[in-house]
Amino acid sequence: MSGKRFTVAITGASGSAFGVATLRRLAANDLVAEVALLISPTGRRCLADECRMKVEDLGELSPKIKHHDERNLGAAISSGSHRADGMVVIPCSAGALGRIASGISESLVSRAADVCLKERNPLVLCLRETPLNRIHLENMLRVHDAGAIVMPIMPGFYTKPSTFDDIYDTFATRVLDQLGISEDDPRRWKG
Ligand SMILES: Cc1cc2nc3c(=O)[nH]c(=O)nc-3n(C[C@H](O)[C@H](O)[C@H](O)COP(=O)(O)O)c2cc1C
Numbered sequence: 001m002s003g004k005r006f007t008v009a010i011t012g013a014s015g016s017a018f019g020v021a022t023l024r025r026l027a028a029n030d031l032v033a034e035v036a037l038l039i040s041p042t043g044r045r046c047l048a049d050e051c052r053m054k055v056e057d058l059g060e061l062s063p064k065i066k067h068h069d070e071r072n073l074g075a076a077i078s079s080g081s082h083r084a085d086g087m088v089v090i091p092c093s094a095g096a097l098g099r100i101a102s103g104i105s106e107s108l109v110s111r112a113a114d115v116c117l118k119e120r121n122p123l124v125l126c127l128r129e130t131p132l133n134r135i136h137l138e139n140m141l142r143v144h145d146a147g148a149i150v151m152p153i154m155p156g157f158y159t160k161p162s163t164f165d166d167i168y169d170t171f172a173t174r175v176l177d178q179l180g181i182s183e184d185d186p187r188r189w190k191g
Contacts, residue, residue, distance in 0.1 A: 003033025004085040006179060007077055007116075009070075009109045012042020013091035013128040015153050016050050019043075020058065021168035022090050022175050027062035029181055036077050036084075037067045038109050042093070070108045077112045086122035086179045087112055091153055094129040094136050100148070101139035113148075123148040124178045149178050159187040 006026055010019035027035050039047065039055055047053050059067050068075045076082040089096055089109065096109060100123075105111035116123040125148050129136060140150045153171065161167045166187070173185040 004031050004181070005034045005036070005083070006032060006085055007036040007038065007087035007112050009038040009040075009087065009089040009092075009096075009112070010043040010047060011040045011089055011091060011093040011096040011109060012046055013093040013096075014046060014050065015091040015126075015128045016043065016047040016053075017164065017168050018126065018128075018153055018171055019090040020047075020051055020053065020061075021165070021172040022088060023058060023065065024061055025169070025172045025176060025183070026179075026181065027064045029176070029183065031181060032064065035062070035065050036075075036112075037065050038070050038112065039067070040070055040093075040096070040107065040109060046091075068108055072108055073105075073111055075108055075112075078108060078115065080115050080119045084116075084119075084121060086124070087116045088124040088126065088175055088179065089113065090124070090126035090175065091128035092125045094127065094139075097125060097127055097136065097139050097143065100125065101142040101146075117143075117146050117148060120147060122179055124151050124175055125149065126175065127152045151175065151178060156189075158189060 099110040100113045
């Protein structure tokens, strides 16, 4: 299989547009052959509320995007024997963070994340919650210690964004960086 394979999971937190932007950018990159898309039930609800989009709309963004039912624990990404290059959960709910931190692999989102950690593939968790309680903070440290990259949705404003898409896209650039997909972006800080 040539080309990289990533997983994008959208969970039930505000900010699903950040997930859509990341999905779009990964699928558009020539180095990427396939993007597995996972979305939790509450993730679907947030996507509908905030982006006026359905899962089917996301699948239509690119033929590289393959949606998997998050209850399908038999999907290829559920196994470490399936070669994959990394995963991002964006937005990542506090609930998803807690399940990943505890190794509770009851859904394809938490199982695929667990597989990433055990196979030492990049796992980027874009938490979206505020303020943070002690449980959230401890869970962030736990996943960090297990190898995950904790990357809360905290966009930079030094780029002087003029649209919401600017904000989503600049953040997507940073997420792709963490997955080893470095793209030119005029909004990078140049000093
Ligand atoms: C409209 C809506 C918005 C929510 N926003 C957040 C949020 O921003 N952050 C968060 O941690 N949980 C949020 N929640 C709660 C989670 O969706 C809930 O804890 C859920 O069980 C998380 O499961 P999931 O990660 O499988 O989607 C929200 C729920 C709803 C219905």
